[in-house]
Amino acid sequence: MADEYNPKEIESKWQEEWEKSGIYHAEDDSKKEKYYALIEFPYPSGDGLHVGHPRPYIGLDIIARKRRMEGKNVLYPIGWDAFGLPTENYALKTGKDPRVVTKENTDTFRKQIQSLGISFDWARETNTTDPKYYKWTQWIFLKFLENGLAYKAKMPINWCPKDKIGLANEEVVDGKCERCGTEVVEKEKEQWMLAITKYADRLDKDLDEVDYPERVKIEQRNWIGRSEGVLIKFDDIEIFTTRPDTIRGATFLVVSGKEDKFTGKFVTNPATKEKIPVWEAEYVYSDYGTGAIMGVPADDERDRVFAEKYNLPIVIDYKKADFEEFGKKVVKYKLRDWVFSRQRYWGEPIPVIHCEKPARPDGRSGGCGVVPVPEKDLPVELPVVEKYEPGPDGESPLANISEWVRVKCPSCGGDAKRETDVMPNWAGSSWYFYRYCDDKNDKEFASKEKLKYWMGVDWYNGGMEHTVLHLLYSRFWNKFLYDLKLVPTSEPYKKRTSHGIILAEGGEKMSKSKGNVINPDKIVDQFGADTLRLYEMFMGPFEQAIAWSDEALAGPRRFLERVWRLKEKIADSNVEIPAILHQTVRKVSDDIEKLGFNTAISSMMILANNLEKQEKISQEEYKTLLKLLAPFAPHITEEIWAELGHKDSIHLESWPTYDEGKLVDDEIVMTVQVNGKLRATLKIEKGQSEEEIKSLALGLPEVKKWLDKEPKKVIVVPNKVISIVT
């Protein structure tokens, strides 16, 4: 038969057509209401796409497509978060220029993603490694510097000996490098820091304003670690406690190892006026609170263990104190400032110059010290190097390029050196969502007018693993830029959701080393992109991790074949639209908003099965099904739409609506329970009275059988249940 469903043919055809007509391009000057849908832009690794990557893209594609059909001006962009270690390590191994590697990888990724028919606005594609992009990453860094939020400090940092790289606290998991799993060690090093702690209170409090999953809010709050307590002086030692009421039970103080000059001394408990000893212990941290605590063995488990071990007195049943009786209330956070330096190559150079004449401590002229690169000289481009190895002491590979490093001080003209540290790969992703709003701008990172129109992001979907990394960092940048009046909203994302990852068959994580990675190209080739899209949305709840199954792909493909075949049943009759169509419109519309893609698809399957059983179907029924399906399976629906004689794309049609009054069938099946047990079903007509229904139910032979006396009570739940109690 000539008219077979052939995805290979129709999919590439429509993809080209859509790109040519630009129907997915966001309009900057539009009277329409805007809608900004965002996915976390991918890191283009050398392994190419695996089937897990597109799950969030497809999910938000359905949202974006539905919004367009609802008449919104939709921005659904994509770009590449391309700085980072894997590319650099690959360059190290092969000697290839990371720029070339990145170009190859993004080309592969782009081609693969484009084969899935996702309605990204490719005209706004951005890349964090493009100097035109990272010029603005550097520019924002200079704003941090200018406002005193970027500073250099010699401090113990988390050092990964394998990657030869300093890590932010957020990148250390169980004492190991988040990336490679190597045990991190402490290392003293001069580092650039960003003062995220200055925003700790607002990062915590403003979570109240946004629509994030509760879990994400809790994890962020956990990480920020706000606690209210009191600072109390025991002679020269100030302690922090959240339980000042227990002060009369304090029989000793404990200081961290760094404060050990007090160890062995005695101080006065301001509440009891007794002299109590000062001890030193590892369980007290130097960088939290004041680095000193009061030991209340009667009320605190650790203090009790400590007191028992060292035979310290334990006072019970002491009188409680008032909260601020002995000191003043303060708020402390667990959050630490962000280590922002990386001594590697493939990142944004930190745009500062170190003048050889140090700045004078009194701030008067004579020396410059750290000098920001003037804005006109941005971007500071990464020079081409021969060797990508970090130096023996963990110096950046850039430190070896003396012609790049040696510059004149922009301030005094004297000899100076460039900063050779680069930024962490979280830098470019902390602001990319602004760039999409105005990606061609070479005067600003994005114009205020365009930001005002497009921001904030209406719906942002991404991985749970970024809750305390990317999500917290980008909220911090946003708040900083908001304070400078450079961006219009105090929070970047109105709504955040998370997708579950796709696991390999058998439930293991997909990884190259395990050899269980599934390439979407294979699936597209064999089944078509529409089947892949449908399957990824149908396989299970969107927000839940789920194992891939090759076998199960057949279901969605059969469904599409069925929809395809329904063409032949179209009749030009003007039939009354049955209730099931209204129900399906409602179900699909509602489910999409709840990320219930699996149940939305299931209801469309039911509708298709239903239509197939009919002799003939009306144009109206079929077109409605196609429109509902269009966001899920954009190619096949477009093809059929065109075959039905339409000149314009189905994706420009308006989203179907339903009639509230026609949701219920004329005939309803109710269940009849006797003492809670199901005994019969009862067919009734729409609109029958409760009394009628009751007597019909009581008259059923299957019911009479169980009634040996007058029922005590009969409960009728409209359209559902008749419950008889004897």
Added chain:
RNA sequence: GCCGGAGUGGCGGAAUGGUAGACGCGCACGACUCAAAAUCGUGUCUCGCAAGAGGUGGAGGUUCGAGUCCUCUCUCCGGCACCA
């Protein structure tokens, strides 16, 4: 230890307190076919010939009615963790 989330057929999973297992996969049988694939139809929680009984990790409870609400408990997953 603390804070979240989840336990439902052979499998993925459905179910505003109202017929548990929708939808899909798989499997079985049947139709079509020389045959196979594809497609279509029927069946598919357990016990029972049937009437019926039991069944959503376990034990109680609330309710006319509980997978869903409450109490206790077990297991798994995620986050935080000598954070005062």
